Amino acid sequence: xxxxMIGNAALARGLYxxxxxxxxxxxxxxxxxxxxxxxxxxxxxxxxxxxxxxxxETAFGASLRGKRxxxxxxxxxxxxxxxxxxxxxxxxxxxxxxxxxxDDAGMHSSxxxxxxxxxxxxxxxxxxxxxxSQEALDFAKIxxxxxxxxxxxxxxxxxxxxAHSQSITETGERTEVTKEYVKNPQKxxxxxxxxxxxxxxxxxxxxxxxxxxxxxxLNRVENGTxxxxxxxxxxxxxxxxxxxxxxxxxxVLKIGMVNPLPVNLIKDFAAKVGKVYVIEELDPIIETFxxxxxxxxxxxxxxxxxxxxxxxxxxxxxxxxxxxxxxLDTAIPVRPPMMCSGCPHxxxxxxxxxxxxxxxxxxxxxxxxxxxxxxxxxxxLCMGASVSGLHGYNKAGGExxxxxxxxxxxxxxxxxxxxxxxxxxxxxxxxxxxxxxxxSITGMTGHQQNPTTGYNIKGDPAGKVDLxxxxxxxxxxxxxxxxxxxxxxxxxxxxxELAKNEPSxxxxxxxxxxxxYVKPKKPLYVNPDKCxxxxxxxxxxxxxxxxxxxxxxxxxxxxxxxxxxxxxCPFDAFESEEK
Amino acid sequence: xxTKNIMIVGVGGQGSLLASKLLGRLLVDEDFDVKVSEVxxxxxxxxxxxxxxxxxxxxxxxxxxxxxxxxxVSFEKIEAARYIKDLKKGGTVIVNTQQIDPMxxxxxxxxYPENILDEMKAKGVHVDDIDALALASQAGSAKxxxxxxxxxxxxxxxxxxxxxxxxxxxxVKPAFVEINKxxxxxxxxx
Numbered sequence: 001x002x003x004x005m006i007g008n009a010a011l012a013r014g015l016y017x018x019x020x021x022x023x024x025x026x027x028x029x030x031x032x033x034x035x036x037x038x039x040x041x042x043x044x045x046x047x048x049x050x051x052x053x054x055x056x057e058t059a060f061g062a063s064l065r066g067k068r069x070x071x072x073x074x075x076x077x078x079x080x081x082x083x084x085x086x087x088x089x090x091x092x093x094x095x096x097x098x099x100x101x102x103d104d105a106g107m108h109s110s111x112x113x114x115x116x117x118x119x120x121x122x123x124x125x126x127x128x129x130x131x132x133s134q135e136a137l138d139f140a141k142i143x144x145x146x147x148x149x150x151x152x153x154x155x156x157x158x159x160x161x162x163a164h165s166q167s168i169t170e171t172g173e174r175t176e177v178t179k180e181y182v183k184n185p186q187k188x189x190x191x192x193x194x195x196x197x198x199x200x201x202x203x204x205x206x207x208x209x210x211x212x213x214x215x216x217x218l219n220r221v222e223n224g225t226x227x228x229x230x231x232x233x234x235x236x237x238x239x240x241x242x243x244x245x246x247x248x249x250x251x252v253l254k255i256g257m258v259n260p261l262p263v264n265l266i267k268d269f270a271a272k273v274g275k276v277y278v279i280e281e282l283d284p285i286i287e288t289f290x291x292x293x294x295x296x297x298x299x300x301x302x303x304x305x306x307x308x309x310x311x312x313x314x315x316x317x318x319x320x321x322x323x324x325x326x327x328l329d330t331a332i333p334v335r336p337p338m339m340c341s342g343c344p345h346x347x348x349x350x351x352x353x354x355x356x357x358x359x360x361x362x363x364x365x366x367x368x369x370x371x372x373x374x375x376x377x378x379x380x381l382c383m384g385a386s387v388s389g390l391h392g393y394n395k396a397g398g399e400x401x402x403x404x405x406x407x408x409x410x411x412x413x414x415x416x417x418x419x420x421x422x423x424x425x426x427x428x429x430x431x432x433x434x435x436x437x438x439x440s441i442t443g444m445t446g447h448q449q450n451p452t453t454g455y456n457i458k459g460d461p462a463g464k465v466d467l468x469x470x471x472x473x474x475x476x477x478x479x480x481x482x483x484x485x486x487x488x489x490x491x492x493x494x495x496x497e498l499a500k501n502e503p504s505x506x507x508x509x510x511x512x513x514x515x516x517y518v519k520p521k522k523p524l525y526v527n528p529d530k531c532x533x534x535x536x537x538x539x540x541x542x543x544x545x546x547x548x549x550x551x552x553x554x555x556x557x558x559x560x561x562x563x564x565x566x567x568x569c570p571f572d573a574f575e576s577e578e579k
Numbered sequence: 580x581x582t583k584n585i586m587i588v589g590v591g592g593q594g595s596l597l598a599s600k601l602l603g604r605l606l607v608d609e610d611f612d613v614k615v616s617e618v619x620x621x622x623x624x625x626x627x628x629x630x631x632x633x634x635x636x637x638x639x640x641x642x643x644x645x646x647x648x649x650x651x652v653s654f655e656k657i658e659a660a661r662y663i664k665d666l667k668k669g670g671t672v673i674v675n676t677q678q679i680d681p682m683x684x685x686x687x688x689x690x691y692p693e694n695i696l697d698e699m700k701a702k703g704v705h706v707d708d709i710d711a712l713a714l715a716s717q718a719g720s721a722k723x724x725x726x727x728x729x730x731x732x733x734x735x736x737x738x739x740x741x742x743x744x745x746x747x748x749x750x751v752k753p754a755f756v757e758i759n760k761x762x763x764x765x766x767x768x769x
Binding site: 310 | 625627689690
């Protein structure tokens with residue numbers, strides 16, 4: 001059957017058709033939909049794990065037991081899962097195992113632009129790079145074959161443009177695969193005596209995979225019509241841009257397996273075309289390899305290591321003409337993303353900003369609290385760093401910082417890697433105040449369940465972590481819960497907890513307004529007779545409120561009637577019915 | 580057929596997803612090669628969002644670059660202006676006349692450029708403006724703006740109206756088919 005599918009859905013379909021039976025993942029743009037789409041199949045198991053390390057180890061366990069498995073994550077998630085990765089390279093697999101990792105060149109929704117291909121090289125694990133949805137599906141099947149033939153986990157590396165672009169994809173049928181589990185300590189117990197013997201195996205495997213790469217259908221030469229006196233080596237979405245610019249007029253070596261790379265195929269291609277350009281986003285992985293095997297190529301001297309490419313990047317590099325277009329004289333104001341109307345995070349941020357509190361932040365929708373007018377955040381690094389960072393900040397700052405610094409972390413991020421930081425605060429005793437922004441969902445990635453929500457990936461009831469008990473049991477005595485719509489309560493509790501001479505946790509609890517079960521109330525209206533144009537409500541940064549003709553006005557298509565603005569107005573101008 | 584490029588632009592949360600789904604469905608049914616590309620994640624939270632729809636005999640790049648768009652369908656006035664650099668010479672901008680203030684305007688750090696559509700027209704751009712919000716409300720739901728705009732876009736294509744309506748039936752929940760068909764008709768005829 002043919003369908004228009006995003007790369008992530010096609011990859012999910014490919015994993016399914018290849019007989020994948022267990023997927024464990026942590027959400028992260030642009031990888032999330034692989035797991036969400038896989039969850040729609042009924043005869044397989046699929047879950048959101050608390051973090052990527054747990055996800056990868058779960059997939060490993062499933063492979064060990066004899067079922068084809070996978071785990072999916074974004075590029076920075078692979079940092080979290082790096083520990084099992086490097087040793088799984090030594091153990092290899094029983095049933096096939098695939099690691100799907102999605103890079104975000106251009107940083108559409110990420111905190112850095114790291115290139116996951118380095119991990120494949122460092123861990124000596126093969127990596128496939130599809131360039132469209134059909135390849136994502138097909139490569140998944142090939143990945144399992146490679147995994148079982150060569151006894152290794154296999155990466156499938158996506159990028160934003162492959163993950164989130166829909167293209168026409170032919171789907172097929174599922175094949176079931178099961179392997180026997182046979183106890184094999186020499187292979188699966190990576191204590192030194194065994195691991196020492198596995199390392200040579202890894203090196204031999206890489207040599208065999210390099211041989212495989214020479215003739216694998218994953219890598220192919222397109223001779224082209226020869227109108228240009230050079231050839232191009234490329235992979236992933238860059239291949240599509242090359243084809244958009246040159247069509248069939250140039251010879252192309254399209255790389256589908258980026259680790260290990262084929263030595264002879266590259267040498268032969270270069271010998272045939274003469275001059276060779278390597279076009280790859282981010283770091284010079286293919287380029288460096290070519291140069292190491294003595295093939296002279298032109299790469300990053302012409303194409304940046306920064307940001308994502310497009311057909312224009314390539315046309316420009318080759319001096320092809322710009323396309324005619326129109327430009328306007330008027331400056332267009334930027335429209336950055338922001339917290340939604342009625343977002344529960346806004347209330348707590350308002351209180352923190354008002355009291356000029358230093359706020360160490362974390363990864364999620366609430367990172368948007370850093371934007372004007374609240375400008376509430378001082379730091380955002382990676383998942384969980386707010387909690388551990390606060391501990392270090394207060395150990396360094398002592399009494400000078402303890403009563404005016406907090407950290408904020410979402411419920412899902414806290415589950416992911418905030419708990420260990422809180423253990424450290426309790427154990428090594430810093431007088432720190434941790435605010436958990438519990439909106440009962442993983443928000444930014446589009447509403448995934450997590451261990452605090454009480455539901456699993458399919459929406460069925462599941463185990464539920466009780467945040468209050470958890471905080472108590474790691475050694476935090478002072479745990480308070482506030483409603484972020486109640487500004488007076490938030491301000492009072494934040495001040496009280498900061499003043500205490502002990503570690504504390506404040507749980508700011510209210511579900512995300514985009515959740516289906518949260519029913520919006522009637523929008524508020526501004527009574528123009530009462531509004532004196534003091535603009536106090538504008539400091540709240542609600543997208544529903546704007547200022548026209550000396551008065552605040554509410555956009556009734558956006559307002560969800562949370563009513564927090566009304567508590568800010570000294571003139572009671574916000575009313576529930578239009579006058 | 581040479582590749583045709585359509586950009587759908589607007590503010591995160593306005594419903595461009597359904598518009599691109601509808602176009603994708605329609606164009607696949609018409610046997611074109613199709614690519615539809617959008618960015619998920621952070622920008623969807625009230626930020627400026629863009630979706631690329633490309634179709635023809637063979638489509639390679641999923642994205643549309645400067646000077647390549649045959650059509651820009653904009654859910655909001657200044658979003659049309661933001662992406663005007665991507666319009667091909669002689670291309671058409673279909674724009675919902677709704678104004679949604681971005682945060683710099685809300686907090687008084689920037690002015691909303693009120694006459695931006697006039698400036699576009701003065702530069703020779705074919706601007707087809709439409710009060711899609713009013714027409715959507717008339718159809719029964721302010722949320723149907725996206726389909727009003729698709730109705731307007733349909734006027735520029737040789738694809739019969741029934742095919743568009745069939746695509747609507749495949750893309751929206753049964754309970755909303757009638758409202759959306761009405762919205763499509765109002766976009767097409769006004």
